[in-house]
Amino acid sequence: MSDATPYIGRAMKRVEDPRLIQGLGTYTDDLRLAGLLHACILRSPHAHARIRRIETSAAKAIPGVVAVFTGADVNDSCGAVPCAAAIPDLKAPRHTVLAGDRVYFVGHAVAVAVATDPYIACDAIDEIEVDYDPLPAVVNAMEALKSGSALTHPDMGANVAFTHVVNGGSDIDAAFRNADRIIKHRLYHQRLTPMPIEPRAVVASYHRGEGTLTLWTSTQIPHLLRTLLPNMLGIPETKLRIVAPEVGGGFGAKLNVYAEEALCAHLAMRLSAPVKWVESRRENAASTIHGRDQIGDYEVAVKNDGRILGLKATSVADLGAYLQLLTPAVPTLTGLVLTGCYKIPAIRFEVVGVYTNKMATDAYRGAGRPEATYLIERLMDVVANELKIDRLDLRLKHFPAPGDFPFATSCGVTYDSGNYQGTLAKAKQLADWDALMADRKAARAAGKLFGVGVSTYVEICAMGPSKAMPAGGWEWGCVRMEISAKVTVITGVTPHGQGQETSFAQIVADRLGVPIEDVAVLKGDTNVAHYGRDTYGSRGTAVGGTAIVMSVDKVIKKAKTLAAHLFETLDDYVVFENGKFKAPGITAREIAWSELAAEAYLAKNLPAGFEPGLEASSFFEPENFTFPFGTHICAVEVDRDTGEVAITKYVAVDDCGNQINPLLVEGQVQGGIAHAIGQALFEQTIYDENGQLLTGEFMDYAIPRATDIPEYTLGSTVTPSPVNPLGVKGVGEAGTIGATPAIANAVIDALTPLGVVHLDLPMTPERIWRAMQTRTVATV
Amino acid sequence: MWPPRVRKVKLTVSHSVPADRQRVFDALGDPAILRRCIPGCESLTATAPDAYEATLKIGVPGIKGVYAGIAAISDKHPPESLTLSFEGKGGPGFVRGSAAIVLSPGEAATRVGCEADVQVGGLIAAVGSRLIEATARKLAGDFFNQLSKEMSATT
Structure with missing residues (x-):
């Protein structure tokens, strides 16, 4: 192996592929637990309505139905769905896991039925009677800004969530004064539905003896869930394990904390039984985040020779009815790359976030940058x-x-x-x-x-410097040279189709000088990958890969110390090349990983003060x-x-x-x-x-x-x-x-x-x- | 297409029923006849003069389900015209609207013209909006065929 071309740079097929192609991947819905209950959610057919009354007795009477809950039953004990975006003066409605006395969008979760069989649960929600009093719906974000518009959340008094303004570069007014022409254009970024092949799916299991909750969920962000769910569930993060098994597509739609995740966890604790919920395609279209939905008026100040002096953007972002994890942050990202790859000396960017009676928008493939690129191009x-x-x-x-x-x-x-x-x-x-x-x-x-x-x-990729990221933008990784000289790599980035089980193995195999087959990359389970900030914003390799590189380097440094001890020389004389430790000019002996790893773990002959084992972990904080x-x-x-x-x-x-x-x-x-x-x-x-x-x-x-x-x-x-x-x-x-x-x-x-x-x-x-x-x- | 198109379902149907206008007009307000003629009707009772409560089972894929609804007849001008307003809801969502029904005399038959405005919500809108017109036409056709049989049978 040692003389072969490096793995890095090679177009290698993914190690993930054989299991996925053969149908051997384990997705959330594949999980079967003893005593598993199934949840089905009743959703609002109205965009905006007052709930006069909910009658659940007929549903509860169906044999096999274990429980039927409405907002009144769970919203006090299960906390509100969080938004992590730090936008000054952001007005936000309380986002309960089930609707309270109003529904705010078609697909809004109103009640949940739990039964011994998924079909019984579905039958049960048909028997729940909800008496709605329909109210005017706010559908068009531009209309929503006009005085006298109906209100998405009448108790908030206005439809505006926030106004975000950036003035950058030189004097924008001067740029427009000096222009030969001002070219104006209105552009729409339509609303999009991410449509991953696998809709969302959740299995929650509570161990009453241990007081631990395990949540399997089709998510991009198990670690962020572990950070955020304790507030909703009243359980410490130390008792919470989140697992993202195979995930059949995310594209940003699964970069979120969803009501259903908290709800299933809550139900599992409340009913002392594991609970599964699998979203249908139709629910997915209505109740998983949408993307884009911005309207913008753009003005370009130009000289007749084509020089662009300045750019003004005034846009309206349709947020939908609620703030999901990053809803208000996404349109602000547009302002960060408004000028695209051009030298434009002055900009003004203003975006108004507006509530409407629709599903929330949030990060969808590109999140904010497609809007910027489309408009500038x-x-x-x-x-x-x-x-x-x-x-x-x-x-x-x-x-x-x-x-x-x-x-x-x-x-x-x-x-x-x-x-x-x-x-x-x-x-x-x-x-x-x-x-x-x-x-x-x-x-x-x-x-x-x-x-x-x-x-x-x-x-903009490799998100990102923590000062710019609401939940920290660093990444964690761990590398362990096992006693068998196989290598375990653990990453906090939770790849779900991006292929880092392969690319991280390439990086590690090259640096350690071992065959790639000897490297296994673990991810996606917070009990295994203890820490991480997960996958979004094209950050996996740039941020997560770097944490792995730092860890490999620490393992090699430690291994050199042990090799020096075995060579009876100093660290500085040890050379590591092609997977072997040598001390040129001191001894002709070479130590391979297999020998060194055995010494490190059997620990019969270690230098003074040397900790057994060959493992290192690292946090990488990107500077930009x-x-x-x-x-x-x-x-x-x-x-x-x-x-x-x-x-x-x-x-x-x-x-x-x-x-x-x-x-x-x-x-x-x-x-x-x-x-x-x-x-x-x-x-x-x-x-x-x-x-x-x-x-x-x-x-x-x-x-x-x-x-x-x-x-x-x-x-x-x-x-x-x-x-x-x-x-x-x-x-x-x-x-x-x-x-x-x-x-x-x-x-x-x-x-x-x-x-x-x-x-x-x-x-x-x-x-x-x-x-x-x-x-x-x-x-x- | 921006702002998004509005899909209001407007439906115009016309059927010939082999009976005179007064008989057809009366039949349209007769719970027993309606119960037999409305496709998938599981129950239909008069709750007050010209007000009904009904349960319908609709088997069209996508909007399949049991719908409970109320209907009321107003603007009665026997035997020429009436207005039917209705509201129903079921697992897949809701349907509500009104229909202006005009009866015009023909040769040994009455032509029943019906202009309906229908609003739908929930899954019916999300997945069924493309099916609504065809479904409504089919259901209306079934209704009038059955009504014609009733009228012929009792002539």
């Missing part, structure tokens, strides 16, 4: 179009030079490293840009609607975020008759710093682009004027299918991050962030000959077709 095209400047030239003109990094932006963050010109050049080359332009010309001459879109993006970037180029052809969009070419060049496993990087980019195709072309969560959710399943909420995914041409450049020793940046959200504007810009470009200058997302065949019907006279 659409605006770059709009500005280029209005000023008749080449869109690539406009972008290049505003890129910081590679030598400008670390680059402090007017948004108040410092981009760690970058070479934006590099990804643009490489993407142009992979897309064969000149030929593509010739193709467009020929297609247009032939009467076809052919367009090419570009997006050059930068995003990382800022991956890239260029996406998309070519589309729009069907003149149906408005359907066919993606004919897709090129993505992403720079996520050093790559531990290029295959995983590609997988993340591919999945990310698929999400973006959904947002750009198909997906929109729709509530009607009464606050009724109309997109409750896949027949009405169109996610991309296999046939909608084009062949990708993927490339990368490598600009290492100086923020962590691995030089990695993160890539979990890049595809989604970069691709949505590239596709949107391509469709608009295709429709340019018809005089269409903008369409809102999603660019469905219907919307495009309608735009084509109203513009039958070509203006270009």
Whole structure:
């Protein structure tokens, strides 16, 4: 093994795959516990209503029903669902686990039935009678701001949750005074439903003798749950074990503390029996967080030569009825990368968070950065179009030079490293840009609607420095060289599909000089991975991987001390190479891990004061975020008759710093682009004027299918991050962030000959077709 | 599509029933006949003049369930027209609305025209909104077919 090429940098298949592909993974719903009870939740069919009365006796009378509880039964003993976002002057309603005397959105949990069988529990909720007095629902966030609007939470007196303002860089008013032109544009970021394949699922089990509660839940954040649930359950964190088994997709939707998690835990304690709740697809659509839903008015101050002097953004974020864990924080993230990868000297960003009678919005793949990237990348095209400047030239003109990094932006963050010109050049080359332009010309001459879109993006990853993160942004990791010379790695990041069981093993195997098969990565159980801050914001490898590297280095340092003792020399003379300890010039003897580990644990011959064992753990606190970037180029052809969009070419060049496993990087980019195709072309969560959710399943909420995914041409450049020793940046959200504007810009470009200058997302065949019907006279 | 489209279900149906207007008009207010003709009707009782309470079992996938509801007849102009308002709720959600019913004379038959505004909520809206019109048409068709049989049988 020692002479083989390093594992790091190799496109290795995931060690996770065989079990997942063969159906051998254990998901929460796979758990079978003795005496398991099943919960089913009755949800509100009204967007806003007063509950006059709830009658549960018929439900309780069904054989097999163990208990039926309403808000009156549990809300006093089970605490409120927390929001961790630190926003000044935030107004928040109390978010009880079940509705109190009002319901605030369709899908709001009203009552729970617990039975010996899941089907009996479902039958039971049909027998619960709720007498609702429907009230006016607040559905449109812009209308909600007007005086005289109905109120989402009448007792709060207003629909505004917060106003967040950032003024950054130079004087924004001066920038707008000095402008030759001010270009204004309104953009919508539609509401999206994350739709993981596996909906949420919870099993709670309480051990009365030990006083311990174990909660298995399909979550991204077992450690944050362990931090936050004690307040809700009245149980110390030392008695709480959270396990995230296999998780069938999160995308931010499972970066949350949900009422159902606390409720099941509460029920298990109250009923002294394990309780399982598995969300249905329909419940998932209504009661798991949604994403995006921002409306923004944007103004760009430009000189006629294309120089952008300043950018003003005024946006309204539709929060839904309640604050989930990070609901109000997500729209504020937009302000951190408002300027994208451009030098824009002055900004003003204002976002108003508004309550509506809908499900809460929260982090969904990209969380805040897709909004920023979509708006700046659409605006770059709009500005280029209005000023008749080449869109690539406009972008290049505003890129910081590679030598400008670390680059402090007017948004108040410092981009760690970058070479934006590099990804643009490489993407142009992979897309064969000149030929593509010739193709467009020929297609247009032939009467076809052919367009090419570009997006050059930068995003924020490796979350993050603790001072910027509500719950701490560090990460914990542990490495143990076992007595058998196998290696156990424990990470606090809770990967759930990102592949760190593989990539962390690559890192550790290289550094310890052991075969990768000898390294096992443990995660996702707070009794095993004692501490952690979990997976979100593309932080796993950059932050969690660094904690592993620090721990490996500590183990090697300790091992050197033991080797020196065995060599009867000093630490400084010991060399560690290719998995072996040597003392050149002192002895020809080499000590392998197998020998050293046995000595460390059998402990018959240790140096004075040497602790037995070879294990180390570390907390890594990042000094900054990382800022991956890239260029996406998309070519589309729009069907003149149906408005359907066919993606004919897709090129993505992403720079996520050093790559531990290029295959995983590609997988993340591919999945990310698929999400973006959904947002750009198909997906929109729709509530009607009464606050009724109309997109409750896949027949009405169109996610991309296999046939909608084009062949990708993927490339990368490598600009290492100086923020962590691995030089990695993160890539979990890049595809989604970069691709949505590239596709949107391509469709608009295709429709340019018809005089269409903008369409809102999603660019469905219907919307495009309608735009084509109203513009039958070509203006270009 | 922004702000989101509103899907108000408006339904217009028209059926021919082989009886004169007065008989059809009377039948539409007769609990015994209604109980036999309304598809999936498990019970229907008059709670007051022109007010009814009913239980319906609907077997359409997606909105399947037992619905309990109330209905009231108003604006009666025998034998020409009446207004039916209704409200029902069941496991999958709720349905409420009103229907303006007009009876016009035809050859040996009465044409019953019905214009309904229907509002739905809960799962019915989330998963069934695309099915509502077709379902309502089907249920209305079943109702009038059964009513026609009743009318022919008792002629």
